[in-house]
Amino acid sequence: MQGKSGFNKYYPPDYDGEKHKSLNAYRGKHALGDRARKLDKGILITRFELPFNIWCGTCNNHIGMGVRYNAEKKKIGAYYSTPIYSFRCKCHLCDGWFEIQTDPKNTRYVVVSGARQKDEEWDPEENGGFAIHDPDANAGPADPLAALEKSTTAQNYVNKVQIPRLESLQEVSERCNSDPYALSSLLRKRFRAEKKIDTAKRAADDQLKGRYGLPETLQLAAEDDEFMSAAREQWERGRREHEAQTSIRKARLQSCAISSTSSSRGRDPLASLKARLLSNTHQSRTLKPPDGLR
Numbered sequence: 001m002q003g004k005s006g007f008n009k010y011y012p013p014d015y016d017g018e019k020h021k022s023l024n025a026y027r028g029k030h031a032l033g034d035r036a037r038k039l040d041k042g043i044l045i046t047r048f049e050l051p052f053n054i055w056c057g058t059c060n061n062h063i064g065m066g067v068r069y070n071a072e073k074k075k076i077g078a079y080y081s082t083p084i085y086s087f088r089c090k091c092h093l094c095d096g097w098f099e100i101q102t103d104p105k106n107t108r109y110v111v112v113s114g115a116r117q118k119d120e121e122w123d124p125e126e127n128g129g130f131a132i133h134d135p136d137a138n139a140g141p142a143d144p145l146a147a148l149e150k151s152t153t154a155q156n157y158v159n160k161v162q163i164p165r166l167e168s169l170q171e172v173s174e175r176c177n178s179d180p181y182a183l184s185s186l187l188r189k190r191f192r193a194e195k196k197i198d199t200a201k202r203a204a205d206d207q208l209k210g211r212y213g214l215p216e217t218l219q220l221a222a223e224d225d226e227f228m229s230a231a232r233e234q235w236e237r238g239r240r241e242h243e244a245q246t247s248i249r250k251a252r253l254q255s256c257a258i259s260s261t262s263s264s265r266g267r268d269p270l271a272s273l274k275a276r277l278l279s280n281t282h283q284s285r286t287l288k289p290p291d292g293l294r
């Protein structure tokens with residue numbers, strides 16, 4: 001306990017660090033001593049220096065700027081988050097008290113009671129100079145070149161980005177909203193045409209279903225070009241396969257017939273008749289594409 005803060009301080013034998021925590025607590029005193037005697041009222045005694053010349057309101061003596069007092073400092077309010085302090089001082093020439101407060105709004109001190117402030121603020125305008133706090137709203141920017149650059153950039157942005165964008169948006173808007181009647185009639189015309197096609201197709205489908213006794217709910221394939229070409233291709237493939245098979249069979253039959261005729265030329269009319277019949281059958285089987293797919 002004393003190891004850290006024990007220099008130049010007397011610790012009585014009955015002092016217990018655990019119990020008393022600090023020497024001030026052991027002695028029953030505040031760390032600020034006598035200056036904290038009114039701390040329970042929120043008052044701290046501080047050294048305060050007069051920020052300007054005043055006349056004491058009680059003894060009417062002039063008290064110069066810079067005279068120091070033991071003032072009672074007290075927080076009396078706040079300007080936004082800045083506390084407002086009051087300093088209550090006792091005149092050193094009489095027993096009168098005067099009070100000075102801080103004024104955060106105007107960053108200054110004001111005499112509240114018990115004294116008069118000597119009005120001696122320097123006003124440059126009265127003395128032929130310029131006002132310090134010139135409330136001129138039309139004052140130019142601090143750096144004219146920077147301002148010019150900034151305004152040029154802004155102008156370029158307006159010309160190159162904002163105006164074209166606005167124009168294109170306006171164009172779109174005009175195209176969409178300029179003639180609602182024409183747009184509506186165009187739309188309805190298109191709709192009517194599509195409806196007509198749909199109706200015709202449905203009628204044709206119904207007819208087809210009626211003819212072949214197909215169920216009403218059956219979906220018929222659409223007769224578009226893609227579907228037609230696919231169907232034609234499929235048909236062509238089927239025909240090629242069929243032709244290949246037929247030619248194989250025909251070759252086999254012919255070889256059989258040749259062998260039979262060579263072995264018994266003119267002697268077996270039944271075999272030759274059979275071969276001729278088969279050959280005819282093959283010719284009649286050669287398929288032709290249906291009219292719809294030609």
Ligand SMILES: [Zn+2]
Pocket residue numbers: 056057058059060061091092093094095096
């Ligand atoms: Zn006085």
